[in-house]
Amino acid sequence: MSLLSRELLLTRRLAGSWVFALVFFALFASICAIALGGSRAVMAPIAPALLWIALILSVLLATGGSWQASLPDGYLEQLRLSGRSFAGFALSKALAMALTIIVPLLIAAFPVAIAFGQSAQAALGLTLSLVLGSPAILAYALLAGAATLRLSQGGMVIILISLPFLVPTLMFGLSFSQAYERYGFNADGLALMGVSLISVAAAIPAVAAILQATMEDG
Secondary structure (H helix, E strand, C coil): CHHHHHHHHHHHHCHHHHHHHHHHHHHHHHHHHHHCCCCHHHHHHHHHHHHHHHHHHHHHHHHHHHHHHHCCCCHHHHHHHCCCCHHHHHHHHHHHHHHHHHHHHHHHHHHHHHHCCCCHHHHHHHHHHHHHHHHHHHHHHHHHHHHCCCCCCHHHHHHHHHHHHHHHHHHHHHHHHHHHHHHCCCHHHHHHHHHHHHHHHHHHHHHHHHHHHHHHCC
């Protein structure tokens, strides 16, 4: 619990991470709306794709700064000497990012979907798809962030590393959100949940292994 408290405190202090993610999400949606002429009839069919892309980019761009704030020089050594596991730290990091970065974006998703011309039911399906898919986005963001800790320009590298792996998540998410208004929760929703659960289960030990290797390399 102390690790989670530390991560939440650092993330709140580092307003650049979660505020930047939220501002980027809003700006991306606004620019797309302006580019499409503000026509709700035009925006509604492509709203799911736009909001999914906005969420993915917002989370990935916020990841680098969040990692840098969490691991000052020597912290990995202190973590090992204290007897705490790297897996525990990775899990705390994931929970802190979910609460401070992803949750505000998910809250903003529904009104943005309505503004893009989605019906209430369609907007609910889109928001639900983002909720179900966000753990997978977070998992790959964590992995890429841990792998690029020593890079000064990690933000763009995180995006390049993560995007190819997020294609299945994006496909299931779009399919589920587009079918939700007519069919409700369906097989694509179950597949999206499965992808997210598998991604998180694989990411935590993988991040711990990356941190261990980073510490040993000095």
